[in-house]
Amino acid sequence: MLELLQYEFVRNAIAAGILASIACGIIGVYVVVKRIVFISGGIAHASFGGIGLGYYLGINPILGVLPFSIASALSMGWVSKRSRLPEDTAIGILWALGMSIGIILVSLTPGYAPDLMTYLFGNILTVPFSDIVLMLILDAVILVVVYSFYKEFLALCFDEEFATVRGVAAERLYLVLLCLIALTVVVLIRVVGVILVIALLTIPAAMSRQFTSNLKKMMLLSIIFGAVFSSGGIWLSYMFDVPSGATIVLVMSVVYLLYSLVKGIGSRGSA
């Protein structure tokens, strides 16, 4: 595997994998413990509208995703808290709306849309250096915000009403959390694409939860799991010439399922 590192695209891929693991390790823990997997999936899929926007404007689609995913995070948060619609209905509508906007904008763009599949399913082996820089910046933003509001986020996830009573601006903070999910989506799109983002947001965090009941340790473990699985996925996808994003998700899912199975058998044996 070491001789692979002489290629720049492999080094970029591994850097992208690690940067993605940091974002999804930290934010994924919040997604899992606050049980906002569905709204996170909604934000991720709706972000496809931003890719369409990027194509339509003729800019780097990732730069189209950034404002679009923030906007969809804010509107989903707002609608789910304020509208009279049931939360999951509202999310379902916005989820599909964002994707539809993306499809329309891509079809309005003259010519053929190259590497559209890359944004849908990711291709970590083609990440350009400029996107690595963007991922680095977004990771830094996520780290700073989570560090600053750590105790408020923890209180918010555990008991939103009590946090409000203690003077935490819970609704605003919730919107901040959703915006961080939007940033994470942007970081992850290059790696696994909008369709598979939700796997990286949930599997490493769900696995780390099996090993610790401390939120900080959970984050650290999730980052490690994410980095190991994505590196393994990159290697396998290179070896067998299969799509990298799907391979990473497959590796994570299989390891998680096997672990759950072994643990299930173990606990039945001891009971």
Added chain:
Amino acid sequence: MNSAVIELKDVWVHYDGMPILEGVDLVVEPHDFLGIIGPNGGGKSTLLKVILGLVNPSRGVIKVFGDTPKSARRDIGYLPQYSLFDMEFPMSVWEVVLTGRLGHTGLLKRYSEDDKKAAYDALEEVDMLEYKDRQIGKLSGGQRQRVFIARALAGEPKLLLLDEPTTSIDSIMQEEFYELLNKFKAKMAIVMVSHDISAVSVYVDKIACLNHRLFYHHSKELTSEDLEAAYQCPVDMIAHGVPHRVLKKH
């Protein structure tokens, strides 16, 4: 000049056009231990949420420590109704109790030594210090309720609001729990809502009855007319749960 802890004047709350609270007047004095009973859906939790400023009234005036509920929150300790929270939530008893200090610490700061001391004292007071590093889900119902009391106490409140505090614990633990509350009476006013009339009537000093309208005489006595009006049915529905001491001895 204004010494009342809570002052509600003609408070109305509507939800979807349906009145939940109808013209509620209530005065709670310092060191009161008030129990509010009433049927489910009678607006008990809503009343507490109005006092906390979580629910806005459609009409009426609410003063807590002579101020708006939102500004007074810092001095209110709150025990929410037992809910099926995530037993696996990755948080220790200590971290849960510290969240009671959030109003004192402020944004962008770590918990201070004062915060830690208050949390430590609160855990000691409810006799749960030895469980401080335990994950919050790995406690019995009664122990968890003590931790949530400690979380409310950590903010050094002058008013404690308890929403159905004993539903999740068995009757032996309930007795202990009420004994614990008795200790706090000297330091703060306590308002507790419950549908468990028998338990409430033994431990509280004053009792009120709420079913959209509030019946309260600043004493531990309710008339049978009050109870009938509140429960909208005569004694048979409540007879098994009502010790006679609630009703005036005529």
